[in-house]
Amino acid sequence: MQSISIRDLKLSFGALTVLDTLNLDIRDGEFLVLLGPSGCGKSTLLNCIAGLLDITEGQIFIKNRNVTWDEPSRRGIGMVFQSYALYPQMTVRGNLSFGLKNQRMPRAEIDARVARAAEILQIEALLDRKPGALSGGQRQRVAIGRALVRDVDVFLFDEPLSNLDAKLRSELRVELKRLHNRLGNTMVYVTHDQIEALTLADRIAVMRGGVIQQLDAPQVIYNKPANLFVAGFIGSPAMNFLNGAVVQGGRGFRFGDQLVPLAGYDGGRLLDCADAVLGLRPEHLRISTTPVAEGINAIVDLDEPMGADSLVWLRSAGAQISVRVPAETRHAPGDEVWLVPDITKASVFDARSGQRM
Amino acid sequence: MQSISIRDLKLSFGALTVLDTLNLDIRDGEFLVLLGPSGCGKSTLLNCIAGLLDITEGQIFIKNRNVTWDEPSRRGIGMVFQSYALYPQMTVRGNLSFGLKNQRMPRAEIDARVARAAEILQIEALLDRKPGALSGGQRQRVAIGRALVRDVDVFLFDEPLSNLDAKLRSELRVELKRLHNRLGNTMVYVTHDQIEALTLADRIAVMRGGVIQQLDAPQVIYNKPANLFVAGFIGSPAMNFLNGAVVQGGRGFRFGDQLVPLAGYDGGRLLDCADAVLGLRPEHLRISTTPVAEGINAIVDLDEPMGADSLVWLRSAGAQISVRVPAETRHAPGDEVWLVPDITKASVFDARSGQRM
Amino acid sequence: ADLEIAHWWTSGGEAAAVSEVARMFDERGEHRWVDGAIAGGSGTARPIIISRILGGDPMAATQLNHGRQAEELIEAGLMLDLTELAEAEGWRDIVTPVTLLDACTVDGRVYCVPMNIHSWQWLWLSHQAFEDAGVEVPTNWEEFVAAAPALEEAGKVPLAVGQQSWQSNGTFNVMSIALGGLDLWRQVYEEKDADAAASAGMAEVFAGVDVARRLSAGSNVQDWNQATNMVITGAAGGQIMGDWAQGEFAIAGLVAGEDYSCLPGLGVNEVISTGGDAFYFPVNRDPAIREGQLALASHLIAPDTQVAFNLRKGSLPVRTDIDMGAANDCMKRGLEILTRGDTVPDLAMVISPDTQGQIEDLMVEFWNDFSMTPEDAQARFASIIASAD
Amino acid sequence: MAPARAEPRGRRPQRVLTRRNVLIYGTLGLISLYYLLPLYVMVVTSLKGMPEIRMGSVFAPPLEITFEPWVKAWSQACTGLNCDGLSRGFMNSVRILIPSLVLSIAIASVNGYALSMWRFRGSETFFAILIIGAFIPYQVMIYPIVILLRDLGLYGSVWGLVLVHTIFGMPILTLLFRNYFAQIPEELFKAARVDGAGFWTIFFKIMMPMSLPIFVVALILQVTGIWNDFLFGVIYTRPDSYPMTVQLNNIVNSVQGVKEYNVNMAATLLTGLVPLTIYFVSGRLFVRGIAAGAVKG
Amino acid sequence: MAASARPHRLMRNLSAKIASLPMIFTALVIFIGCTAWTVVHSFTSSRLLPRTDFVGLAQYERLWSSNRWIVSIENLAIFGFFMMVFSLAIGFVLAALLDQKIRFESAFRTILLYPFALSFIVTGLVWQWILNPEFGVQSMVRSLGWESFSFDPLYNPDIVIYGILIAGLWQGTGLIMCIMLAGLRSIDEDIWKASRVDGIPTWKTYVMIIIPMMRPVFITALVLIATGIVKVYDLVVAQTSGGPGIASEVPAKYVYDHMFRSQNLGQGFAASTMMLLSVAVVLIPWAYLEFGGKKRG
Numbered sequence A, B: 001m002q003s004i005s006i007r008d009l010k011l012s013f014g015a016l017t018v019l020d021t022l023n024l025d026i027r028d029g030e031f032l033v034l035l036g037p038s039g040c041g042k043s044t045l046l047n048c049i050a051g052l053l054d055i056t057e058g059q060i061f062i063k064n065r066n067v068t069w070d071e072p073s074r075r076g077i078g079m080v081f082q083s084y085a086l087y088p089q090m091t092v093r094g095n096l097s098f099g100l101k102n103q104r105m106p107r108a109e110i111d112a113r114v115a116r117a118a119e120i121l122q123i124e125a126l127l128d129r130k131p132g133a134l135s136g137g138q139r140q141r142v143a144i145g146r147a148l149v150r151d152v153d154v155f156l157f158d159e160p161l162s163n164l165d166a167k168l169r170s171e172l173r174v175e176l177k178r179l180h181n182r183l184g185n186t187m188v189y190v191t192h193d194q195i196e197a198l199t200l201a202d203r204i205a206v207m208r209g210g211v212i213q214q215l216d217a218p219q220v221i222y223n224k225p226a227n228l229f230v231a232g233f234i235g236s237p238a239m240n241f242l243n244g245a246v247v248q249g250g251r252g253f254r255f256g257d258q259l260v261p262l263a264g265y266d267g268g269r270l271l272d273c274a275d276a277v278l279g280l281r282p283e284h285l286r287i288s289t290t291p292v293a294e295g296i297n298a299i300v301d302l303d304e305p306m307g308a309d310s311l312v313w314l315r316s317a318g319a320q321i322s323v324r325v326p327a328e329t330r331h332a333p334g335d336e337v338w339l340v341p342d343i344t345k346a347s348v349f350d351a352r353s354g355q356r357m
Numbered sequence C: 001a002d003l004e005i006a007h008w009w010t011s012g013g014e015a016a017a018v019s020e021v022a023r024m025f026d027e028r029g030e031h032r033w034v035d036g037a038i039a040g041g042s043g044t045a046r047p048i049i050i051s052r053i054l055g056g057d058p059m060a061a062t063q064l065n066h067g068r069q070a071e072e073l074i075e076a077g078l079m080l081d082l083t084e085l086a087e088a089e090g091w092r093d094i095v096t097p098v099t100l101l102d103a104c105t106v107d108g109r110v111y112c113v114p115m116n117i118h119s120w121q122w123l124w125l126s127h128q129a130f131e132d133a134g135v136e137v138p139t140n141w142e143e144f145v146a147a148a149p150a151l152e153e154a155g156k157v158p159l160a161v162g163q164q165s166w167q168s169n170g171t172f173n174v175m176s177i178a179l180g181g182l183d184l185w186r187q188v189y190e191e192k193d194a195d196a197a198a199s200a201g202m203a204e205v206f207a208g209v210d211v212a213r214r215l216s217a218g219s220n221v222q223d224w225n226q227a228t229n230m231v232i233t234g235a236a237g238g239q240i241m242g243d244w245a246q247g248e249f250a251i252a253g254l255v256a257g258e259d260y261s262c263l264p265g266l267g268v269n270e271v272i273s274t275g276g277d278a279f280y281f282p283v284n285r286d287p288a289i290r291e292g293q294l295a296l297a298s299h300l301i302a303p304d305t306q307v308a309f310n311l312r313k314g315s316l317p318v319r320t321d322i323d324m325g326a327a328n329d330c331m332k333r334g335l336e337i338l339t340r341g342d343t344v345p346d347l348a349m350v351i352s353p354d355t356q357g358q359i360e361d362l363m364v365e366f367w368n369d370f371s372m373t374p375e376d377a378q379a380r381f382a383s384i385i386a387s388a389d
Numbered sequence D: 001m002a003p004a005r006a007e008p009r010g011r012r013p014q015r016v017l018t019r020r021n022v023l024i025y026g027t028l029g030l031i032s033l034y035y036l037l038p039l040y041v042m043v044v045t046s047l048k049g050m051p052e053i054r055m056g057s058v059f060a061p062p063l064e065i066t067f068e069p070w071v072k073a074w075s076q077a078c079t080g081l082n083c084d085g086l087s088r089g090f091m092n093s094v095r096i097l098i099p100s101l102v103l104s105i106a107i108a109s110v111n112g113y114a115l116s117m118w119r120f121r122g123s124e125t126f127f128a129i130l131i132i133g134a135f136i137p138y139q140v141m142i143y144p145i146v147i148l149l150r151d152l153g154l155y156g157s158v159w160g161l162v163l164v165h166t167i168f169g170m171p172i173l174t175l176l177f178r179n180y181f182a183q184i185p186e187e188l189f190k191a192a193r194v195d196g197a198g199f200w201t202i203f204f205k206i207m208m209p210m211s212l213p214i215f216v217v218a219l220i221l222q223v224t225g226i227w228n229d230f231l232f233g234v235i236y237t238r239p240d241s242y243p244m245t246v247q248l249n250n251i252v253n254s255v256q257g258v259k260e261y262n263v264n265m266a267a268t269l270l271t272g273l274v275p276l277t278i279y280f281v282s283g284r285l286f287v288r289g290i291a292a293g294a295v296k297g
Numbered sequence E: 001m002a003a004s005a006r007p008h009r010l011m012r013n014l015s016a017k018i019a020s021l022p023m024i025f026t027a028l029v030i031f032i033g034c035t036a037w038t039v040v041h042s043f044t045s046s047r048l049l050p051r052t053d054f055v056g057l058a059q060y061e062r063l064w065s066s067n068r069w070i071v072s073i074e075n076l077a078i079f080g081f082f083m084m085v086f087s088l089a090i091g092f093v094l095a096a097l098l099d100q101k102i103r104f105e106s107a108f109r110t111i112l113l114y115p116f117a118l119s120f121i122v123t124g125l126v127w128q129w130i131l132n133p134e135f136g137v138q139s140m141v142r143s144l145g146w147e148s149f150s151f152d153p154l155y156n157p158d159i160v161i162y163g164i165l166i167a168g169l170w171q172g173t174g175l176i177m178c179i180m181l182a183g184l185r186s187i188d189e190d191i192w193k194a195s196r197v198d199g200i201p202t203w204k205t206y207v208m209i210i211i212p213m214m215r216p217v218f219i220t221a222l223v224l225i226a227t228g229i230v231k232v233y234d235l236v237v238a239q240t241s242g243g244p245g246i247a248s249e250v251p252a253k254y255v256y257d258h259m260f261r262s263q264n265l266g267q268g269f270a271a272s273t274m275m276l277l278s279v280a281v282v283l284i285p286w287a288y289l290e291f292g293g294k295k296r297g
C-alpha cells in the first residue's frame, strides 16, 4: 500500500521551475530520506507534500486520498522543522496541545494525548517549561511531540538535526530510529547529511536539481550508485574517482600508465569505453608497502587519524586518492606505496553520461 | 622553542571568572587544537592570545616576547573567524590587502604578497569578486588568506569550519592540514568537533569550564583519556561506559552479574575499587553470535549502517552499548549476542574522581 | 438650540467683544452660543471652516471676511439665504454704507450679516515714544517720516510692522490710498488697470513704502498685536494698522488723544475702507438650528449688540442709527468720516483672495528684502494686476 | 607605553582620563547640553513671572519660582470665550488617542503580518503605493478626505478622525511591522499551519505574543504623532472634541497684548507630558524594537 | 472528489485578502485616488471649491513664474540636503559614541531622543525663542561682554533656513541615532575583531567597513528623514511663518497657503503635483535599484 503518491508534480517560483514532473511513491510505514545538496529542492518537495506550497501542476495522494488542494492541517501529516519552530511564548504543554485545540478536541482527550506523547519522548518533566529554557535536544523532542500528539499518518522532517552538535546529533539519530520502529508511521526525512540518510533510511531518494537521481535502499545507494553524482555525493570522504578508459573488452581499466584488472566487477557486462571513471571507496582499497603487480602505484601525501580509524591521502597519476586504514597504521608523507582495490565493490562509470556501467 | 607561552592567565567578566590560572605552552610550528564543549572558554582563551580581550591577570608571550599589553596587530598573529568576518563591500583583493595598506607597505610588496597568498590558497581567479559572490569554502579561504598575507608567526582559528556543510568541511580540513605542512607556522585552532581535532592536531588541549583537562597527542587523547570527561567527549559514537567495580585485586571487572577479565590492561596497576567505570570504544568490541565464556551478554537493539561500516546498538544490564562492525554485518533487533572486549584498548576510571586508573 | 459659532477673534480686545455679544445672545434665552474660536487668524481658521461646511457638518454660524471669499460656497448652495429676514428687518435701509450689504448679496439674495466696519487706514502713534525722542507728535505721514531719525536716535523703532505678510501688505495698501489717491487706487484695484499700476503715481507709492520699510527694520515681531504693543509701550513710534488695534489700546488702559493718537488715512487722505467682518450661516437641516441661525443673524445686527461689540473691538458699527456716544476720540473721527461718505471698498471686496495672496507675497518680500528696488517691486505688482481677476 | 616595570603582566594599566574617554564623554556631554537646552529654557521660563522674563535672559534661572503659569495654562488660559485652558482638551485628546492607537496599530500590524506571511498577488504593489504615499503632503488630501468622510457619514465624529490617523499612520507602521514579521522564521508560521491554525489564529496566538518590541515602537510613534497632531484634530472633529493641541495652539497664538511666554511654555510642557513620559518610561524597549523592525530594510 | 478541485485564485488566501482590505483601500482610494484627484484638479482653475473647468497648464506656468515657489524649492533643497547630511552624520556619530560600551548609555540615549516626542509646533516655538536676538543666545553672549556678537538666524533672510535646520536637527536626530545604534549593534562582532587584528584604526574601520555594511540602515533612515523633509511645514510656520519676507518659505507651505489662504486650489494642487513628481523622480529609480537589485543577488 502506498502511503504517499506524488504524480507529475511540478512546482515553479515564477520563472524558476524547482521541481519538474516528479513522481514518487512512498510505502506505508517506510522511512524515506530525501538526500541532496543544498538548493536541490528537498524542502520544496516536503513543503508540497505538507501543503505549505501551492503546487503548479500534478497531484498528491496521502493514504490514497487526493489531498492536492487540502489545507496542511487536513492532510494527516505532522512536520518537524530544522529550527524546531516551537512557539516561544507557550509552554511545552501549550506547544503540544496547540494543534489539538485548533481542532476543538475535548480537554480530556488533549491531556491524554499530550501525556502519551510526553511519555514516549520522555519529556514529562519539561511540560511546564518554555522552549527558551530547553536544550537543543529537548527542543527537538518537543517538536517531534507536536507531530506525535496529532496522531498523524505521515511524519515530515526537514533537517531536524542539523542545528545540533555532532554528539547530540548521533544520539538523537538513534532515538529517531527507535521511534520509527515503535510507531511504524511513514516518515519522510530531508537531510543533506549522508550519515543520517544511511543510518535512518529504509530507502533514500537522492535528489539533484529537482530530479530524483536514485531511489533505493541505503546499501544499494552506497555500493551501487546509479551515476557519478550519487557516487560522489554519498560517502565521506568521497569515493575516489580515477579517470581512464575501459580496455581489453571490459576486462581492464587503464589509469595513467597503469592497468587495473576489472575481474569480479559487480555490474552490467563491461564494454570498452575510452572515457570512463573507476570509482573506489576509501575502505575498498588496501595499502601495500611492497610492490604489488596489479596495484596502483601512489605516493603518500597526508595522514589523518580519526580515532577509530585513519585516512591516508595519496597522489597517483594526478589523482588524489584517500584510503581508510586501521587506526594504528601510520604512513609518512612521501612514501611510495601500492594500492590494491577490491574490484567487487568498485563502480565503473561512463564519463560522458555519468551512468554506472 | 616555545611559540606561545601563557602564564597564570586569569580572565573575568565582572564577577564571572572564565579562565583561572591557566598555563599553556605551545611549541613552535605546532598545530594545537583547543577542544571542548560550548561555553568552556575556548574562544575566550584564543581572544586573550590575540589581544582582543584584556586579561585580568597573568602574562602572554609570543615568540618569547611579552605581548601581554600589545595591540592585536602588533603580536604577529593572524586570526580566522567562524563567520569569516570578511569585509563585505571590498573585493577579495581588497580584503587581503587592507591590513597591509594600513601599514603603509609599498604597493609592489602588497601585490606580491597577495599574489603569493592567492596562489597558495588557489583563489587567484576570485581576486576581483566580492565576498557575497563566493561560496562558503571560498570565503573561508579568503579569511585564511587575510592572515596569510600578513606573514605572521601564529595563526589563530576560531571554529573556522563550523559554518560549512559536512562535505566541504572534510575537504577544507585536508587543505588546512596541507597548508600547515607547507607553511610550518604555529597554529591554534578552536573547535568543538572532535573529528577536526583528531585529524588536524599535533596536540589537543581538551578544555572544560576554563580548565585544561588533558593536553596530548590525538592518539593518546583517544586511547588513553585522562578522565571520564575526556573519554566521553572524544569519539563518536561515544565510548561505552559500563558502571561496575574492579574486583579480584584488579584482575576483573564486575558488571551486573557478569565478570570481565582485565588482563592486558594498558595503564597503572589496578587496585580493587567498588565504584569504577569500564570504558570501551565501539570499535574495540567484537560481536559473537555464539556464547563466549568471558563475553558480555547483550541484546541487539538497533542496527545503524553508515556506509563504510555499521553501528550496532545493544543493551546489557541496563547499559546501552554501541559496537562498530563491518558494513556487511547485519543483526536483527532482539538477537542475543556476546560482546568480546579488547581490554588492551580499554580504560578503567575511578567513578568518584573520574580519573583513569 | 446650541449654536456653534466659529471665528478667529482671540486677541484681547476681540475676545472681550465676542464674549459680550455671546452673553447678550444667551440672555435672550432659547438659544445658546457655543464658542468655536480658533486662534491663528483666518489662515488657520478658514480651511477648518470650509472643511466643516464641505464635510456636511457645518457650524451654525461662521465669521468670514465678506467679499469674494464666500462666493463659491454660496453658489454651491451651502449658505443659508437670509433675504427674508433682511427684508423684514429692512437691512438695506439701516446698513451704512450699503456696500457692506451688497458684499453679502449674490444675485439679489442676502447671505450674510455684516458685523462691523473695519478700516485699515490708521496710523497709530505713541505719545510716549515721541516724548522720549523729544519731538512733537506728528500729524501726518510727512511729519512722521521727518521725526523718524529722532526716534531712532532714542533707540526706538519708528514704524512697527509685524512679520506676517498680511500686515506688510495692509500697510502698503493704506499707503497707496493715502499717497496715491483714491482715483488711482480705484483704477488699479477695481478696474485692474495694469498701466495705472505701472504709472508714476504708483511709483510714488512704492517710493513711500520704500521709506516705510526702512523705518520698520527693527521690529522683530510676528503678530500685529505684538507690534501694537510696541506702540503701547513706547518702543515704537507708530504702527499702520486697522481700527482693531484700538481694542488693544483700550485693554491696556490707554486713552485716545492723551496716550496715543490716530491719523486716519495717514493724515493725508482722510478716507475709510469699509471692510469688515460678516457672519455666514451654513445651511443646516435641523429646523431648530435654522431658527437659531435666524435669531442670531437678527441679534448680530441689532442696535445694542452693535454698540456693545464695536465699542469693545474698536471697530465701527454697520448702522448709523445707534448711539455711539461712548465711543472714544478715534472712533468718533472714524464715524465722522463714515458719515461724510469718504469710503472706499475693502480690498477683499474687489480682488480675489488669490490676487491678494500674490500681492501679499510680493509685499512681504519687498518689505524684507532691501535689495529689491521699488522699481522691481512695482513692475511685478503691475504684472500681478494685469493677470488679476 | 609600558611603565617602568620591565614585565607587563596582568591587566593593562588603565587611566580614567584617557584621551578616548575625554573625547567620548566630552562630546556626549556637550551634545547633551545642546539637546537639553530647550527643555531647560521651557522649564525655567514656565516658572518665571512675566516681568522677570521681560528683563532677563532666557537662560537665567528664575529668581522667584511661580507656578502661576502652569495653573493658568492648565485651567485659565482663554480661547475666545472659553477660559479653561488646556484642561478642556486633555480628556478629548485621550478620547481620540486611545481608539486611534488601537485601530491604527491593529490595522498596521495585520497589514505587516499579511505582507510578510501571506503574500498574495499584488500585495507588494499595494505596499509600494503605501510607502510612496508617506511622502505626500497631508494638505493635499484634506479636501478629498473631507468629501470621503462625508460620504461615509463619519465626518465630524471622533471616528472620522480615528480613521484619518489610521490612514496616515499606516505607511510607516506597516513598514515597521512588515520588517519585523519578515524576520520571524518562516518555519514557525509553517508549523502553525500544519497545526491547523488559520490566518487569525496564527496572528493572535503566535505572532502577537512574540512582537512586544515592535508594538512598543508602534505605540510610541503613534502616541507622539496622534497626541501632537493639530491639523487633523481641528479639521475632522467639532469643537467639543478638539484635542489638547488645539487649545495649545489657541493659547500660543492668541496674543493678549504681550506674549505670555511663561504660560506658553507651561502649556507646551503640559501638552508634551504624555509623549515625553512614554519616552522616558519605555525608551529601552524602543531601541530594541527599532533594532528589530527598522534595521532590516 | 471535491477536495481535489483547484480552488479559484481569488479564494486562496482569502482571509489575508480580507484582512488587507484596509490597506488596499488606503492605497487605492486614499493615496492613488486622492493623488489622481489632485493631479486632475491641478489642470483646473478651481478656487475655493474643486471644479472641473480645465485650463491646461496655466497653473503650472504661474507656479514656475512665481518667485515664492522658486524660493520655496531652493529652501527645500538646502534644508533637505543639510538635513539629510547632518541627520545621518550626527546620528551616526552619536550612535558610534554610544556604542563604545560607555556608562550612562541609557541616560544619554534618552536625552538625545526626547525631542522626538515633541511636536514641530513646540520645537519651532522653543527655538524661535532661543534664537531670538533680543533675549536668546545673542543677548546672552552679549551680556557676557561680547558686544558685537551677532546671531539672529531667524531674522536674517540669508541664513534663516539654517535657523530652521537647527531646530529640525534637534528634533529629528534622536530617532536617526536610535536607528543607527540598532544598526551598529547588528554588525557581527568578528568584523571588529578582524579589523583590530589587521591593525586598522577605529575611525578607519567605521569609514571603510562599518558604514558600507550599514547600507540598509542608512536607507531606512534616509526614507524617514526624507518623508519628514518633504512635509516640513509646521516647523517653518511655528518658527518664522516663512519670513523674514519669503526667505524661509517651503513648498508645503506654498501648497497650504494657496489652497486655504488664497483660495486657489488649482495652484495648490499644481504645486503639490510638482512635489509628488519630484518625490517620484527620486523614489522610483531608488525602488527599482533596491528591489530590482535584490533578485540579481
Ligand SMILES: Nc1ncnc2c1ncn2[C@@H]1O[C@H](COP(=O)(O)OP(=O)(O)OP(=O)(O)O)[C@@H](O)[C@H]1O
Pocket (backbone or CB within 6 Å): A013, A016, A018, A036, A037, A038, A039, A040, A041, A042, A043, A044, A045, A192
Ligand atoms: N520562495 C521561493 N522563491 C523563489 N525561489 C525559491 C523559493 N524557495 C526556494 N526557492 C529556490 O528553490 C530551490 C530549492 O530550494 P529548497 O529550499 O527546496 O532547497 P533544499 O534542497 O531544501 O536546500 P537546503 O538543503 O539548503 O535546505 C532553490 O534554488 C531555491 O533558491
Ligand SMILES: Nc1ncnc2c1ncn2[C@@H]1O[C@H](COP(=O)(O)OP(=O)(O)OP(=O)(O)O)[C@@H](O)[C@H]1O
Pocket (backbone or CB within 6 Å): B013, B016, B018, B036, B037, B038, B039, B040, B041, B042, B043, B044, B045, B192
Ligand atoms: N563578553 C562577555 N561577557 C560575559 N560573559 C562572557 C562574555 N564572553 C563570553 N562569556 C562567557 O564566558 C564563557 C566562555 O565563553 P567562550 O565564548 O569562550 O566559550 P566557547 O568555548 O568559545 O564556546 P563556543 O563553543 O560556544 O564558542 C561562557 O560561559 C560565556 O557565557
Ligand SMILES: [Mg+2]
Pocket (backbone or CB within 6 Å): A042, A043, A044
Ligand atoms: Mg531545505
Ligand SMILES: [Mg+2]
Pocket (backbone or CB within 6 Å): B042, B043, B044, B158
Ligand atoms: Mg567560541
